Amino acid sequence: MNLDSMYQEIILDHYKNPHHRGLREPFDAEVHHVNPTCGDEITVRVYLDGAADEAKVVDVSYDGQGCSISQASTSVLTDLVIGRTVREAFGTMDAFVTLMQGRGQVEPDEDVLEDGVAFAGVAKYPARVKCALLGWMAFKDAVARVVGGV
Amino acid sequence: MALDVETIRKDFPILDRVVHGDKPLVYLDNAATSQKPRKVIEALVEYYERHNANVHRGIHTLAEEATALYESARDRVAAFISAPSRDEVIFTKNSSEAMNLVARVLADAEPPHRIGPGDEIVITEMEHHSNIVPWHQLAERTGAAVRWFQVTDDGRLDLSTVDEVITERTRIVSMVHVSNLLGTINPVETVIRRAREVGALVLLDCSQSAPHLPLDVRALGADFIAFTGHKMLGPTGIGVLWGRLDLLRVLPPFLGGGEMIELVTMERSTFAQPPHKYEAGTPPIAEAVGLGAAVDYLSGIGMEAIAAHETELTRYVLSELNQVDGLRIIGPNTAEDRVAEVSFTLDGIHPHDVGQVLDELGIAVRVGHHCARPAVVRYGIPATTRASFYLYNTPAEIDVLVRGLARVKKVFGG
């Protein structure tokens, strides 16, 4: 069944056992994003150390209500960005966004995206791309609030 | 008299479709929009192939044919809702436009209908955004306030507060006849009785009742009703505002333009009588003709028979869904005063995921907040999955849905 390409085991694992979930202190910025078409909501907090691009992402915590795709992709996001610099995290984000907007035509790089490659199948479902990007866009917004437009 | 559903299904070409390879389409998203019978599709084609012209503004043959077809659609719609006069039927783009029209003109009206500072507008917690937002906008413009009835845990309107919510300050009560989220048929008589005591107008959003229940505006007793063609077998782009003629005569026009005038000089304009007063510009002619064909089709089968068939489906789907572990019905759990639109949640599985797996099996449902976010929030959930039925749906399709839900649980379980 086609769906298997969307609901990869990795995605279901992150959904059932999300990483870094829950809102934590301390944090520098908190944002709340919604997907108005389906009502999914997410709150993301970031805690940075340092300035501008070279600031280090010390923590990303989150809470929200959403489908397996939005929840799992946020869980994967935290694995990929915590401990990295803002520059590195945004580089990874660009790769993930490119994958999601590639309509299934983009070959993901596992070295960059790690578990994020599991979302390649989601890119074939236009209605779900927004779900996969919900947490990422919230993260980008939260970081920008701390370091200014990067 | 039972519906001959197998014969009816043959009238709807799209029901033969397969999706995702070889899965027969099981279309359970009728509350969002209905499918169209061949008669309606043919009426559109026939109109464009043989009669197309602008209406009310030509003396040539086609212009007269187009005008006659357009106006005859108005007659059919008037008959469909038992309107005392055909002039009470105003064609709009959809329900949303019909309700916006009322909200707009009440701000510009002369007393006693004008809505201004200190006046109150009453809605309910189960409204579609189309019957919330125009009132927020009106309140913002005029300084009026919006109040509302709450809904109960089992999906009914809480009318215990009717005398406190509707008061001498209330100028209009605008409420949904049948909820698109909960499936509830509201007891509008109680509300209308109270509105009459205080001299308030009443608008009913009949978007979900006109397709499924016999409607008689004389018996309903409201001042306005709104409904939308695409949910009742008609095309998109056509809706209806029905209003009491005495009101339509005194209320100001909505949009200005061609067709809605009596006389225009460079200094001022005077306006046509209803319904044309409210139909500025070239109307959706083919769409109105299509809606006329749709109400002919519905009347041919009989709204009583359709409603009875759907009540059977409601009973069956509720009894089947109630046996699914972890499934919670959002809305009344009995078929009483309820239509065949069932919202539900599945423990621990987001509606988006439910809908995606069902789609893979050929089953079309809607997921999300169904443009009724306040009510969804009221139930403490982010979204629901909604299966909504129509005259062409069968109990066998309910079985497919229930098997699909078992598959959903398998994908996301444990």
Ligand SMILES: Cc1ncc(COP(=O)(O)O)c(C=O)c1O
């Ligand atoms: C109860 C209700 N009101 C209003 C609407 C709006 O209908 P339309 O989008 O055709 O204007 C809908 C349909 O979505 C509805 O279900």
